[in-house]
Amino acid sequence: MGFCVKCGTQAADGVGYCGSCGTPVAASSQTAAAGAPAPTAGAPSGGNAPAAAPAQAMTSNVAGLVAYVLGPVTGIFMLFVEPYKNDKFVRFHAFQSIFVSAAYLVVLFAWNGITSGLVYVSFGSVWGAVYFVWLMIRLAFLVLWLFLMYKAYNNQQFELPFIGPIARKQAG
Secondary structure, eight states: OEEOTTTOOEEOTTOSBOTTTOOBOHHHHHHHHHTOOOOOTTOOSSSSOOOOOOOOOOOHHHHHHHHHHTTHHHHHHHHHSHHHHTOHHHHHHHHHHHHHHHHHHHHHHHHHHHHHHHHHHTTTTTHHHHHHHHHHHHHHHHHHHHHHHHHHHTTOOOOOTTHHHHHHHHHO
């Protein structure tokens, strides 16, 4: 089994086209099977200069993990980068990363509004309890973020209860 040179998806032996992006994979499989070195893009036609190594695309599971690393920043980035914008697995994780980050912001703003009023009404006497609950909420989001990165790295398309179906629909 080989990998698609364009999107990095694993391709079965004897398949002519990548199932994810449609790139022909037969020529590269036959060349590798014959033992001949694959042609390198941008290799010099003459001289003694060493050939530059072609850039390797990340596999889908690594790209799905990267979509979560900086939340919406890497999520949006993965939606526009060439080999990954056509990969449904990566698109799903990118959209889910964006939506989880948006949910975190909604919780943040709602919590700030609630606690501001609560602390004001109680003259600051509940500040310790409010702060402890906020730390638990942030810890829960951190654990969720790490869990989603773990699932993406293990090639699992884990859907969160409300966010997952929306991300799946957006991914196509």
